[in-house]
Amino acid sequence: MANTTTDRLLERLGTKQDAANTSLTTIQTDGAASKSSNNTTQSEVTQHNARAFGQSGCILVTGTANVIATAGSGSLKFVAIQFLEDTVFASAAGGLVASTENLYLDDDATGTGVASGGGGANTDSITFPKGMTLYGRYTSFTLASGKVVAYLG
DSSP states (O other), rough: OOOOOHHHHHHHHHTTTTSOOOEEOOSSSOOOOOTTTTTTTHHHHHHHHHHHTOOOOEEEEEESSSSEEEEEETTTEEEEEEEOOOEOOOOSSTEEESSSSSBBSSOOOOOTTTTTTSSSOOOOTTOOOOTTTEEEEEEEEEEEOOOOOEEEE
């Protein structure tokens, strides 16, 4: 019986195995998680959680230079941006660049892939308040003002 959230997740992932019993389908990731005799389902979930929750590193940004996620193989993105002060992204191109426009907040896109009705807006001139954390997948950003900690995953 699945008592914890992790147990339930492992049980659900176990039911997603393909016919050859060689890979697991993972939801909202960049690829499939492999399963082999050296890698258990639980370690795959742990690795996925590490990527999803910024365990691949972070950077403190206090200036207005362009910051690009280039750690590791270059496949890492900024998965969370925590605001240490009220912060505004630059309004020019490159202010906040989502890995998939219209899926995450962006300096150009308006989120039309997330909801219908055209209610989305770009991030130009928006002040993100101190203490807030923005989650998503971002390749780069430039601050106009403020200070942030950006987490890679």
